[in-house]
Structure formats: C-alpha cells, structure tokens
Amino acid sequence: MTFKTKESRLLLVLSTFFVANAVLSEFIGVKIFSVEESLSLKKIDINLFGVENLSFNMSAGVITWPIIFIMTDIINEYFGIKQVRFLSILTCILIAFAFCMVGIAMRLQPSDFWISQQINGETLNMENAFNAIFGQGMWIIVGSVIAFLCSQMIDVFVFHKIKKFTGERGLWLRATGSTVVSQFIDSFVVIFIAFYLNPAYDWTWEMVAAIGLVGYAYKFVVALLLTPILYMVHAIIDNFLGRDLSNRMIKMAGRG
Numbered sequence: 001m002t003f004k005t006k007e008s009r010l011l012l013v014l015s016t017f018f019v020a021n022a023v024l025s026e027f028i029g030v031k032i033f034s035v036e037e038s039l040s041l042k043k044i045d046i047n048l049f050g051v052e053n054l055s056f057n058m059s060a061g062v063i064t065w066p067i068i069f070i071m072t073d074i075i076n077e078y079f080g081i082k083q084v085r086f087l088s089i090l091t092c093i094l095i096a097f098a099f100c101m102v103g104i105a106m107r108l109q110p111s112d113f114w115i116s117q118q119i120n121g122e123t124l125n126m127e128n129a130f131n132a133i134f135g136q137g138m139w140i141i142v143g144s145v146i147a148f149l150c151s152q153m154i155d156v157f158v159f160h161k162i163k164k165f166t167g168e169r170g171l172w173l174r175a176t177g178s179t180v181v182s183q184f185i186d187s188f189v190v191i192f193i194a195f196y197l198n199p200a201y202d203w204t205w206e207m208v209a210a211i212g213l214v215g216y217a218y219k220f221v222v223a224l225l226l227t228p229i230l231y232m233v234h235a236i237i238d239n240f241l242g243r244d245l246s247n248r249m250i251k252m253a254g255r256g
Contacts, residue, residue, distance in 0.1 A: 019091050021064040022095065023098055026099075028064070034057055051211070055214075070226060075087065076159050077250060078250060084156045085156060106130070110127045114126055115127050147193070151186035154178075155179065159175070162177050188212040
C-alpha cells in the first residue's frame with residue numbers, strides 16, 4: 001500500500017505521532033518529577049481537603065501528553081470523530097500489547113554478566129532496576145488505559161459539540177474546551193482506579209480529590225499554553241494541503 005494522496009500522508013504522520021507518544025508516555029510515566037524544582041521555582045506547598053504539603057509532583061508522562069492533545073484535536077478537525085475513536089481504541093490495544101511484552105521480558109532469565117553494572121560510580125542490580133521501572137502495577141496500567149480511553153471519547157464529543165455552535169470559527173475554543181473537560185475526567189479516573197480501588201493503597205476520597213485537583217491545575221495551564229502551537233500546526237497543515245482541500249476535509253470531518 002502506498003500513501004499517494006496528501007490526506008493519506010497527513011493521516012499517517014498524525015496517527016504515528018499520536019500512537020507513539022501515547023505508548024511512550026505509559027513507560028516514562030513511572031518517573032515522578034517536581035515541576036517547580038525543574039523550573040527552579042519554590043514548591044507551592046498547599047493543603048487541600050486536609051491533605052498537607054501538596055505540590056506539583058507530576059508523572060513524566062505529562063511531557064508527551066501535550067503532543068497527544070494537539071494530535072487529537074488536529075485529527076478531529078481534519079478527519080472527524082470516527083478516526084479519533086478508532087485511533088484511541090487501537091492505541092489502548094497497543095499499550096496493552098506493549099505491557100504484555102514487557103511482562104514476558106521481565107520473566108526472562110538475565111545473563112550473569114548483565115546483572116551487576118557500574119552506573120555513575122554505583123553498583124546496580126540491573127534486573128531489579130529493569131523490573132522496578134517497567135514493572136508497573138496492574139492497577140496503575142488498567143487505570144491509565146481506562147482514563148486515556150474515557151478522556152479521548154469525551155474530548156471528541158465536546159470538540160464537535162462546540163463546533164456545532166461556533167462553525168469553522170473558534171478553533172481555540174473547541175480545542176482548548178475539549179481538552180480542559182477531558183483532562184478533568186482523566187485526572188481523577190486514573191487516580192481513583194490506580195490508588196483508591198487498589199487494595200495495596202489506603203487512599204481516601206480526600207486524597208483523590210486533592211491530588212487530582214493539583215494534577216488538573218497543571219494540565220489546565222498546559223492546555224491554555226498549547227493554543228498558539230495548535231494554530232501553528234493548523235497553519236502548517238493548511239499550507240501542505242492547500243486551502244481548497246483543507247476546507248473540504250474540515251467540512252467532511254464536521255459531519256461526523
């Protein structure tokens with residue numbers, strides 16, 4: 001199969017970035033980093049619902065999620081709801097497949113010479129390090145996949161609802177609005193499943209609400225900051241497709 005048309009090449013590029021970043025975020029997401037300290041800022045250190053010393057400690061997966069936001073809205077804009085839904089379901093399947101392969105890799109017998117390695121002057125057990133990094137708990141994996149699928153379905157729904165009222169105008173409103181709503185759901189679903197329902201943790205509703213709100217506040221700010229980038233990507237695509245083809249694709253996508 002060849003990708004001869006501009007539409008097919010565009011869809012290939014957008015879909016590849018969408019899937020690749022979604023899968024990548026699942027694996028780098030095991031690292032938790034401090035947003036404030038990474039930006040050389042003082043920690044906010046706030047209390048919410050009785051939960052003390054909260055700050056912006058985020059999963060490293062938030063690095064790639066902005067790209068997914070943009071890809072979702074752009075694919076939605078040019079190819080419609082059905083294409084985003086298909087890619088979202090496909091991505092969930094690929095994430096599940098990737099974790100299955102990681103599970104198999106973790107059960108392979110390691111070579112003797114590989115187990116003990118010198119890293120930055122420290123002797124590390126590479127088998128333990130590999131399993132600790134890639135061996136995310138099943139509750140976290142399930143929570144992450146369900147949260148991703150739910151947020152994607154909500155995103156495309158809100159995007160097109162807003163578009164019905166704004167028409168072709170207001171790209172920033174439907175893109176930012178859909179992201180803000182979908183990420184609100186995502187922020188709480190993943191925590192609820194991974195930590196509140198997980199018997200290994202003793203999380204309360206207050207902890208879910210407090211930590212979810214802090215995470216959502218970060219995502220809300222990022223969604224607003226993405227608006228200029230969204231317009232830039234939109235302009236690049238319009239230039240690639242040509243105005244006539246671009247307008248036809250957007251109109252057809254709007255029909256669902």
